[in-house]
Amino acid sequence: MTKISRFQLIEDIRNGIDDLPFSLKSAAKYIVDYPNDFGLDTLRVSADKISVSPNSLVRLAQRYGFERFDAFREPFRTALVSDSEVIEDHQWISEIENHGEGGIYHAQAINNELHIISRSLHLMTLERVEEIATCIQQSKNCYVLAMRASYALAYYFHYVGRMALPKLQLVPKYMSNPMDELVDIGKEDVLLAISIAPYSVETIEAIRLAQEHGATIILISDSEVIGPNVKPDHFLKVAAFSTHEFSCFGGAMAVLECLLSYLIKKGGKKAKERIKNYEAMRDQTGAYWKPKRPRIR
Amino acid sequence: MTKISRFQLIEDIRNGIDDLPFSLKSAAKYIVDYPNDFGLDTLRVSADKISVSPNSLVRLAQRYGFERFDAFREPFRTALVSDSEVIEDHQWISEIENHGEGGIYHAQAINNELHIISRSLHLMTLERVEEIATCIQQSKNCYVLAMRASYALAYYFHYVGRMALPKLQLVPKYMSNPMDELVDIGKEDVLLAISIAPYSVETIEAIRLAQEHGATIILISDSEVIGPNVKPDHFLKVAAFSTHEFSCFGGAMAVLECLLSYLIKKGGKKAKERIKNYEAMRDQTGAYWKPKRPRIR
DNA sequence: TTAAATTAAGAACATATGTTCTTTTTTGAG
DNA sequence: CTCAAAAAAGAACATATGTTCTTAATTTAA
Numbered sequence: 097m098t099k100i101s102r103f104q105l106i107e108d109i110r111n112g113i114d115d116l117p118f119s120l121k122s123a124a125k126y127i128v129d130y131p132n133d134f135g136l137d138t139l140r141v142s143a144d145k146i147s148v149s150p151n152s153l154v155r156l157a158q159r160y161g162f163e164r165f166d167a168f169r170e171p172f173r174t175a176l177v178s179d180s181e182v183i184e185d186h187q188w189i190s191e192i193e194n195h196g197e198g199g200i201y202h203a204q205a206i207n208n209e210l211h212i213i214s215r216s217l218h219l220m221t222l223e224r225v226e227e228i229a230t231c232i233q234q235s236k237n238c239y240v241l242a243m244r245a246s247y248a249l250a251y252y253f254h255y256v257g258r259m260a261l262p263k264l265q266l267v268p269k270y271m272s273n274p275m276d277e278l279v280d281i282g283k284e285d286v287l288l289a290i291s292i293a294p295y296s297v298e299t300i301e302a303i304r305l306a307q308e309h310g311a312t313i314i315l316i317s318d319s320e321v322i323g324p325n326v327k328p329d330h331f332l333k334v335a336a337f338s339t340h341e342f343s344c345f346g347g348a349m350a351v352l353e354c355l356l357s358y359l360i361k362k363g364g365k366k367a368k369e370r371i372k373n374y375e376a377m378r379d380q381t382g383a384y385w386k387p388k389r390p391r392i393r
Numbered sequence: 394m395t396k397i398s399r400f401q402l403i404e405d406i407r408n409g410i411d412d413l414p415f416s417l418k419s420a421a422k423y424i425v426d427y428p429n430d431f432g433l434d435t436l437r438v439s440a441d442k443i444s445v446s447p448n449s450l451v452r453l454a455q456r457y458g459f460e461r462f463d464a465f466r467e468p469f470r471t472a473l474v475s476d477s478e479v480i481e482d483h484q485w486i487s488e489i490e491n492h493g494e495g496g497i498y499h500a501q502a503i504n505n506e507l508h509i510i511s512r513s514l515h516l517m518t519l520e521r522v523e524e525i526a527t528c529i530q531q532s533k534n535c536y537v538l539a540m541r542a543s544y545a546l547a548y549y550f551h552y553v554g555r556m557a558l559p560k561l562q563l564v565p566k567y568m569s570n571p572m573d574e575l576v577d578i579g580k581e582d583v584l585l586a587i588s589i590a591p592y593s594v595e596t597i598e599a600i601r602l603a604q605e606h607g608a609t610i611i612l613i614s615d616s617e618v619i620g621p622n623v624k625p626d627h628f629l630k631v632a633a634f635s636t637h638e639f640s641c642f643g644g645a646m647a648v649l650e651c652l653l654s655y656l657i658k659k660g661g662k663k664a665k666e667r668i669k670n671y672e673a674m675r676d677q678t679g680a681y682w683k684p685k686r687p688r689i690r
Numbered sequence: 691t692t693a694a695a696t697t698a699a700g701a702a703c704a705t706a707t708g709t710t711c712t713t714t715t716t717t718g719a720g
Numbered sequence: 721c722t723c724a725a726a727a728a729a730g731a732a733c734a735t736a737t738g739t740t741c742t743t744a745a746t747t748t749a750a
Contacts, residue, residue, distance in 0.1 A: 150739090
């Protein structure tokens with residue numbers, strides 16, 4: 097009885113995955129992605145998580161030459177007991193440090209990243225989140241503004257957020273000066289501006305314009321004072337310091353993602369429904385790949 | 394929602410072990426010694442290994458204040474799957490929980506965010522980073538590819554990265570199908586693809602094209618199996634699970650930022666100089682605002 | 691379009707698992 | 721030593737699990 101290793105088995109599964117029929121493919125993908133869970137769970141629990149029938153897993157096991165399902169799962173189980181040492185604190189980081197110059201760089205980067213994220217999230221009190229979420233929800237239009245590197249953050253926030261809140265508008269949307277796209281902003285509107293040092297002049301000017309038009313300003317930044325005559329109504333501070341010459345955006349990203357979570361969860365039925373529609377559209381247009389399952393009945 | 398940690402529970406067991414009757418003591422000792430096995434095995438298997446009756450374990454569970462045996466074993470199970478992702482019990486997070494529905498949502502979001510980031514960075518071993526960095530540095534062109542929400546990540550990576558590495562190219566750069574912009578990709582080139590579930594067909598097809606042209610593929614994703622016939626040369630796994638319907642990108646962002654740090658630091662003099670030039674250019678054109686400091690001296 | 695082969699779901703079954711109740715054994719106070 | 725209390729084992733039970741067999745859907749080939 098030659099015991100097969102988990103590693104070997106995963107490798108086999110991955111290589112053969114393209115030749116599998118639909119539901120077995122979903123199952124195989126799941127096992128490759130979540131080998132730990134697969135080792136721990138029962139057949140039925142795994143089947144449920146994958147959304148296939150229990151006996152699909154039995155068939156998959158047979159495909160790979162196992163007499164019974166238990167034998168197929170066995171390598172994953174033994175791997176669980178043998179090599180899962182729980183390292184309590186972040187000892188793995190200091191471990192990295194002991195491998196030359198590169199190790200020191202990498203450990204520094206990881207430390208810094210965790211630090212700014214933790215700090216940013218800490219600064220994001222429930223009070224502020226609720227304040228900002230309410231402000232966005234009650235607005236007529238909510239413009240999401242950022243320039244240069246921060247534009248990535250605005251793009252992401254808008255991309256995901258508009259599924260729950262169609263009133264979100266990305267600025268700049270076209271290759272223009274953001275001010276041009278804010279000419280119609282008014283009292284009932286909100287401008288959510290994202291800017292990390294160094295602060296671009298366009299952002300500052302756009303905020304000033306919005307202020308003059310009576311819009312409510314939400315600023316997400318590493319500083320409350322990003323330019324002359326910029327007085328945000330709400331301010332969410334993020335940490336952005338780094339070990340090299342640019343700011344780190346991980347903290348801002350984490351904060352935005354948590355804000356998104358909050359908006360989606362508080363969005364209620366309407367948001368849920370809109371998200372459902374997006375998903376349906378995706379399936380129709382085939383924009384995304386997933387191991388398809390045949391329709392039943 | 395105060396989940397007890399495995400670590401805490403083992404500590405409790407060890408402290409109380411002397412006051413236990415004979416068979417429960419054997420059981421307790423076994424659990425302390427072989428927590429992994431205990432988490433994995435069924436009640437009867439554990440009882441058998443310890444040589445006590447099944448219901449001795451039930452009684453032990455009750456001793457420690459658990460209603461049922463499953464609850465007692467639970468911490469050991471979760472420790473098995475989430476290998477070493479013990480977020481230090483941030484007091485401030487559980488504090489947030491005590492403020493109604495909104496507080497629970499927010500605390501969940503923060504927890505999840507920290508979890509996926511910590512896990513993603515953990516998966517980012519020095520070995521992989523070095524491998525990937527070398528691969529990028531030695532390439533002729535390095536295309537950074539992503540679609541839809543992930544495009545934000547690619548955009549950011551490219552925006553910052555090109556200051557150190559001008560050979561970085563964002564794809565799609567124009568509003569086109571990414572394949573059109575990859576027609577010239579060749580053996581000496583690298584394609585860094587970023588894709589989080591659900592995976593867009595365009596990304597998958599672009600990777601396949603690059604593969605056929607002999608380019609080296611680096612994939613940053615929550616799964617190694619994102620589509621049929623996609624076999625990356627290097628793979629960096631990130632965690633992306635969330636508490637709502639979309640994937641969370643915070644882990645991917647953190648990983649990319651650490652990769653950037655590494656590339657910049659390893660970029661040497663040339664990179665430093667190029668960055669200096671960028672900064673000089675900024676100052677000249679006044680693209681950025683900075684608070685004027687009073688002249689010293 | 692039809693027929694055969696493949697693939698998946700569903701139902702049924704024997705066994706395993708966690709729990710509870712009862713009986714037996716052990717412990718300890720008087 | 722006796723007897724009550726505590727602890728452990730054993731038996732019985734409902735539910736869960738893996739397996740098998742049957743039926744339905746889907747794909748492939750003619």
